[in-house]
Amino acid sequence: MLRITTGVLDEARIFFESRGAVGCEGTALIAGRLDEPASRLVVPDQVAHPVPWASVTVTPAGELQLAAALDTDERFVARIHSHPGLAFHSETDDENPVLTHQGAVSIVVPFFGLGLRTGFDACAVLVRRGESWIDLPPGPDRDAVILLAGSAS
Numbered sequence: 001m002l003r004i005t006t007g008v009l010d011e012a013r014i015f016f017e018s019r020g021a022v023g024c025e026g027t028a029l030i031a032g033r034l035d036e037p038a039s040r041l042v043v044p045d046q047v048a049h050p051v052p053w054a055s056v057t058v059t060p061a062g063e064l065q066l067a068a069a070l071d072t073d074e075r076f077v078a079r080i081h082s083h084p085g086l087a088f089h090s091e092t093d094d095e096n097p098v099l100t101h102q103g104a105v106s107i108v109v110p111f112f113g114l115g116l117r118t119g120f121d122a123c124a125v126l127v128r129r130g131e132s133w134i135d136l137p138p139g140p141d142r143d144a145v146i147l148l149a150g151s152a153s
Contacts, residue, residue: 002077002105003037003149004030011041012109013116016082020112024048025056027081029066029098031074037149038077042069054084055092078105078146082113087124089133097133104128105146119148 008030019026025048032038044062049055058066070076079098083090087110099106108124109115115122120142126133127145136142 001144002032002103002146004032004078004146005037005039005149008039008041009116009119009148012080013113015041015043016109016113016116019048019056020082020084020114023050023054023084023112025054025082025084025112027056027058027079027098029069029076030078030080031070032077033071033073034075040074041080042066042076044069051084056081075101076104078107080107080109082109084112086110087115087122089124089126089135094133097128100128102128102130103145106133120146 012028015028016026027046028041028043030038031040031042044065045059046062047057047059076099087108089106089108093106093108106126110122121138125136125142125146127136136145
C-alpha cells in the first residue's frame with residue numbers, strides 16, 4: 001500500500017493552484033522509501049501551455065533533474081498532475097505514462113489543483129497493472145492501494 005503524507009499533497013496543491021492561476025497545468029512526481037509514507041514532491045523544470053489547450057511538457061533539464069532526484073533508497077511511487085477541468089486519465093496520459101513499474105500510481109487533480117483541498121476524493125487515482133492503468137474510484141479498492149498519511153516526521 002502506498003501512503004502519501006499530507007505535506008506532499010499540500011505542497012502539490014499550492015504548486016498546481018499557482019500554475020492554474022495563470023491557466024496552466026503542472027506535473028510532478030512523488031518520491032518515497034520502502035515501508036515509509038512518501039514524503040517528497042519532485043517538481044521538474046517544465047513548460048506549461050495555457051488554456052484553451054492546456055498541456056505541460058517536462059524540459060530536457062527537468063528530465064535530468066528527475067534522473068538525479070532520488071536518494072539511493074528512494075524511488076518514484078506516483079505521478080501527480082493537474083487538469084483544467086474534471087479528473088480523468090487522458091489519451092495523452094496513457095501514451096506518456098512516466099512511471100511504468102507495477103503498482104505505480106497516477107493521480108490526476110481536477111480544476112488546476114483545487115481538487116486536492118479535500119484529499120484524494122475529487123482526484124482520479126489509477127494504479128499500474130500489467131501494461132494498463134486501472135481506475136480506482138473512491139472506496140475500498142482505492143483505499144487498499146493508496147492512503148493519506150499524517151505529516152512527515
